[in-house]
Amino acid sequence: MRTAVLSLALASLVAAAPVEKLKNANVVSLEFKLKPGEAAAVDGRPAAAVFFSDGALELSAPGEPARKSAFTRGDVVFQSGKAGTVKNVGSAEIDFVRTEFLTDGSGETWGTAGLSPNYKLLIENRYTRVYDIRIPAHTREPQHTHRARVVVCLSGAELKHLMPDGREEPSTLRTGEVAWRLGATHIGQNLGDTDLWVIAIEPK
Secondary structure: OHHHHHHHHHHOOEEOOOEEEEEOOOEEEEEEEEOOOEEEEEOOOOEEEEEOOOEEEEEEOOOOOOEEEEEOOOOEEEEOOOOEEEEEOOOOOEEEEEEEEOOOOOOOOOOOOOOOOOOEEEEEOOOEEEEEEEEOOOOEOOOEEEOOEEEEEEEOEOEEEEOOOOOEEEOOEOOOOEEEEOOEEEEEEEOOOOOEEEEEEEEO
């Protein structure tokens, strides 16, 4: 029934399909690129959305009034598990990645435990911990610990991880990349001439 409702809702709209960027037992990350007037269906799973560009969306769910929201590059929002549609009501293409959580989550609170002091905690709830990471060019972070996570790269850089046992691992990220990284303790070093900016999304 829900599929039928969504199909009817999209029938009068110009529909666009998201691109799957990664999927595992914990999450699926989908990139949406919607031109003005285009719309797409979203599944009824809790999700965190990261915006690559500025724009405005109208969110619609069966039985609820449509809601319009404006976003800027780097915004991160948590979306509750309601199926519906998103429509670009702005004047330019909008680009965002929606990471949906496939587990029931956990009641644990992680806070900033283990994180580098320069990270900014953005969201924490039963499904995820989300934080902002920025490493200026030619600098390094103090040693810290991540859990397994989705990394959404807003500004790429040439990176190297320095491990506690002395090993060095390349870890370069490209702008627009969406990657899955396993939990680890390390020091992040930015070797390049561009500042790194990523959003880390840790599923619980």
